[in-house]
Amino acid sequence: MNSKPSHAYPSPMIDTWRVRKLDDKEEILAFLQKDRFYATYAIGDLEPDFFPRCEWFAAGAGGHIQALALHFTGLDPHILFTMGANDGLALILGSALRPERVYFTGRSEHLPAIRAFYSLGEIKKMLRMTVRNEDFRPVSGKALKLSPGYSSELKRLYSLGESRGESVIAFSPYQLAQGVFYGIEKRGRLIAAAGTHLVAPTYGLAAVGNVFTDPDYRRRGYATLCTSAVTRELLAQGLDVVLNVQEGNADAIHIYEKLGYREYCRFIEVLGVRKGLGRNKDPWGFQNPRDLLGIKQHIKEKTG
Structure with missing residues (x-):
């Protein structure tokens, strides 16, 4: 101190x-x-x-x-x-x-x-949403855990949303090194990913974020699978888990609710x-x- x-x-x-x-x-x-x-x-x-x-x-x-x-x-x-x-x-x-x-x-x-x-x-x-371990409902399927070597590929994936006003503005390579990220690959390229904005083990907290799917591969459950994998690992570490989502993004809110997330507050x-x-x-x-x-x-x- x-x-x-x-x-x-x-x-x-x-x-x-x-x-x-x-x-x-x-x-x-x-x-x-x-x-x-x-x-x-x-x-x-x-x-x-x-x-x-x-x-x-x-x-x-x-x-x-x-x-x-x-x-x-x-x-x-x-x-x-x-x-x-x-x-x-x-x-x-x-x-x-x-x-x-x-x-x-x-x-x-x-x-x-x-x-x-x-x-x-x-x-x-x-919306700020939270999930408790007893409420978490993981989905079946396998996502790839991403190492720091995926930093450039993640940046490329996230850049695909810029023309659609969906750019991920809160990603920095240190988050990949210090956090938990999972993705889906097709033909050697990432087409979906989810990760963390922060992991704070000292205080028992983590924030899921950087959830994005290539527009050509949407509505196939990839974002749900990646978010589920990230959430599972964080809860297994005994952390309290939160995430943010835009109030009007009904599809994303529905995905998170399926996994067991519930609204905590608005900001x-x-x-x-x-x-x-x-x-x-x-x-x-x-x-x-x-x-x-x-x-x-x-x-x-x-x-x-």
Whole structure:
């Protein structure tokens, strides 16, 4: 555990609230565990391989965390996860944490704070699903376990979805090396795959992801078979397993429900670009802590 003191930023919008940078894993985990399956990815980023790629900020009073934001730099675009009180998130994004381009993941109620500082792309409405060992219903069939040597072939497979707006944006070769991936090959080429976004053995969590089938081979059960193989191995390791799926993707939701997954919560994903880029100063990147008094009014003006 890192025992260095956290860096504090005065936050006068709420008299007793402060924004501070966190580096104590136990303090971060205690807050994230309040909603373990919503915060699965953030908890996974406490693992030693990921923690150096993270910036953690909290807002609250009296040393108690009321809101938390995680900036993860291990993927392109960077990821920004939000949890907790909206006013606290506005304080964090208005003062201490101001990345230029990020992929947000958080609750829909966090949108006012995000929109105050970022121009947003298309908002994706997502489901977080979980599966318990006693509910898991594997399918029969054999999938190939993929080694790190399949990295280039996975990239080729995932690139097939770009023209259809289905590109897999959350894949990086380190996930293949550190996670669990299964695929189906035809004529020496991958035509379907599923894997993990993260495996966090320290915290007993894993997130299934990167599920994709070549458009020419769909509706043959390949995605189901690969996802089943990944899920089976993760559950056998004693991990709690989650996955994400777009709210409107009825076919995928049906596949996951057949395997025993159930909806846990809803959230959003959206690409954001910091407002004011290209000017001499980010107009909403506050330099003086007293300027934070304007955050709440700015949010009201933008959201009505």
